[in-house]
Amino acid sequence: MTLAQKLAGLVLVVILLLVLGGGCGAWLAARHYRPLLDAANTNLVTTRSALDSLEALAVEQSRKLGELVQAGELRERNAALAQEKARQEARPDYAAANNLLRERTGGDPAQAARAIIDKELGL
Template sequence: MIPVSAGDGRLLAYLLAALLLICLGAAIGVWQAERHYRPLLDGAGSDLASCRSARGNLEALASEQGLKLGALVLAGNERQARAEQALKDADAGARANFEAANRLQQEYTGGDQCAAASSIIDKELGL
């Protein structure tokens, strides 16, 4: 065993007291930091939860919007195809009527194509 003098015991007591004060200061610092930051952390956690919820809602809405947009594009393509087919059908029907009108006009003018054209132009111009 090592002999301890009275001066060494006093130094040891100071060291223990200093260590105790350091530990006490650290504990009080942790307690103060917890008191200060806990409300901020709780608020940030709440904000994080609401942001995640909003992000989920926005993802669902964006997905739904994408589906609807795809459906609109398909419907537009369908309408365009139907319109093109109707235009072709109308053109075919009009061609037959136009040829019949030309024959009637040529019969009316005696078969002369120039006279038929001249008659049609005069009617259009109101002469």
């Protein structure tokens, strides 16, 4: 065997060992990291599912909050209208009560006010 053949055989053995070492290293790395990657993928799927659920809940909550705000504004407007209507309906009664009170006190507004205050205080 010549030196070139020995050198070619040695190179072939070195290449074979490198390929075999790389293959074994890849197999060992896959064996070590595959469970970690599977767990990470499972966590990713779970996290994305939870995120989607939370986004859906946030959208629903936002919609319901908007509805509550609108309902509150509607109640506020209706209460203001009812209050104004009651005020309008009570005007004739207040006017009649004031006239009646003036007649009792002789038309003096100060005397009328004193009579009202005395009545409220129970004097």
